[in-house]
Structures are given as structure tokens and as C-alpha cells.
Amino acid sequence: MLKTIVELDQYRPGFAGAYLRSSNERRQVIAAACAVQRDQEVLREDADFLLNARHHTILAKAYRRVPTGLRGALARAGAQPHDKRFYSILARTLNSPSHARIVQAINQLPSIDLTRLCVLRMLPPEVCTPGVVEAVDDVRTTKDAVALIELLVISGVDRHALATAITAVSDKRQLGRLWDRWAARCVFLHSRCSPARGITRSRMGLTSVRWSVDTETARCAIWSMC
Structure with a gap:
């Protein structure tokens, strides 16, 4: 420009x-x-x-x-x-x-x-709030957040209740604590998602798990950390 x-x-x-x-x-x-x-x-x-x-x-x-x-x-x-x-x-x-x-x-x-605009377009509509945008603040973290939402829902969490909780956060620390609280309610099972796609530690406070996301199918594999 x-x-x-x-x-x-x-x-x-x-x-x-x-x-x-x-x-x-x-x-x-x-x-x-x-x-x-x-x-x-x-x-x-x-x-x-x-x-x-x-x-x-x-x-x-x-x-x-x-x-x-x-x-x-x-x-x-x-x-x-x-x-x-x-x-x-x-x-x-x-x-x-x-x-x-x-x-x-x-x-x-x-x-x-541009980053905030891309973040907004990536987030599920039900969690598109200024506070959530400030909490995730970059595209890579937003991809993680979207994947974690789908993972928690697949694992039995009520989507509406989770979305309501997410929209109440306003910074990274609050979002990190939210992932830990909601993950503690779930029992994660292995899926067909291949670790070869890359296992990364969550950058949003979910310190108790390692996870890998298949972005095409939204299937996730969770392993307990040693």
C-alpha cells in the first residue's frame, strides 16, 4: 500500500x-x-x-x-x-x-x-466477541481454540454451555484456565488421527495433555503427558 x-x-x-x-x-x-x-x-x-x-x-x-x-x-x-x-x-x-x-x-x-479480522472469521459465530479475540490474538492460537472446542464437544461437552463460558473470558490467562476446567470434565479416547500430522503442546494453558488435530476431519487424538 x-x-x-x-x-x-x-x-x-x-x-x-x-x-x-x-x-x-x-x-x-x-x-x-x-x-x-x-x-x-x-x-x-x-x-x-x-x-x-x-x-x-x-x-x-x-x-x-x-x-x-x-x-x-x-x-x-x-x-x-x-x-x-x-x-x-x-x-x-x-x-x-x-x-x-x-x-x-x-x-x-x-x-x-488483518489478524483480528482473520481471527473473527475463523471463530465459531457463537464465540465471536471482542474478549475472545483479545484472548486468542493470533491465527495459530485461533486454530487451536477452534480445534479444542470441537474436541470438547465430541467428548460430550454441551456446546452451548461451553460457548457461554468462552464468551465470558477477556484475556489469555482466563482462556487457559477455562480449557483446563472443561478438559477435566472429559474422558478422551484415541481416534484415527495420525501423530505424523504433528503433536504440539497447547499454547493456551491445557498443560495436562498433548494433542494432535486433523484439520480436515476435526478428529483429534489425546495422550496423557508423562
Whole structure:
């Protein structure tokens, strides 16, 4: 994205400086507009427009139908432009009725970036809350969390009760204690999941087990640690 800003500065001298001096929200609005416009000639012609037009006007020209909540999310997206994928995924998510729980969480998060957006899209809808996003905080840990949820449910845990408990957490420590409490209620059995896929120790506080997850079938194998 910064490359695009530099290219616009070459066409319209002073663009980069004006961009850097602008508010965080305008930087993100400009970046969001640049992310969806693939015609560089059109972008060059719009350089002055991007620096001077109202934020909603810029977004309306770029997206035609501006998703509800897009401008608010961009205002909480920080000072630095993100990867182009962030803006397209954010707009698609906010425009999708099937992502109502994710949209609600996006609107409640104090800040939003590509990692948090990906985490929200990976989590089961029933646990999409700002607190859970802050607790898992990266894609790899989210994969673990999703796998553990499925494992606990397969082992007899009530999914609704588990989801209710998960949505009450707000940090990693609380989430770690939750996994330990709920795992203690289960009797895990060996399955056909192959250890060759990689056995890792849970990074979320489940210290009493080692586990391996087959991501295609959600079958898991659990072994007691020595």
C-alpha cells in the first residue's frame, strides 16, 4: 500500500506528505480506496480528490455501496496502512448478513487489523466477541481454540454451555484456565488421527495433555503427558 502512496506522490508531488500529515481515519480511508482501485491511471487522476473530499464521499466512490460500520472500523484501524486484503475482507464481511455476529464484534473492538479480522472469521459465530479475540490474538492460537472446542464437544461437552463460558473470558490467562476446567470434565479416547500430522503442546494453558488435530476431519487424538 505504501508503494501506491509513493507512486501517487510521483504523479502529484506533495501527496505523500499530505497523506502522512492527515488524520489516522483519512489515511485508512485513502488506503481503502486505493486497495480496490486497480487502475493506476484513475488513481492518479483522483489524487487531489483523495486528499480533499469528505471521507464518506471517497468511500462511496470506491465501494459504491458503503458497508455500514466501514468508516467506523477504518477509524479504529490505526495509523499505518494495511495489506490490501484487509480492506477487501473488511468490506465483504461488513456487507454479509451471514456475518452478523462478526460485524457486531468488529463494531465493539477498540482496534481492528488483518489478524483480528482473520481471527473473527475463523471463530465459531457463537464465540465471536471482542474478549475472545483479545484472548486468542493470533491465527495459530485461533486454530487451536477452534480445534479444542470441537474436541470438547465430541467428548460430550454441551456446546452451548461451553460457548457461554468462552464468551465470558477477556484475556489469555482466563482462556487457559477455562480449557483446563472443561478438559477435566472429559474422558478422551484415541481416534484415527495420525501423530505424523504433528503433536504440539497447547499454547493456551491445557498443560495436562498433548494433542494432535486433523484439520480436515476435526478428529483429534489425546495422550496423557508423562
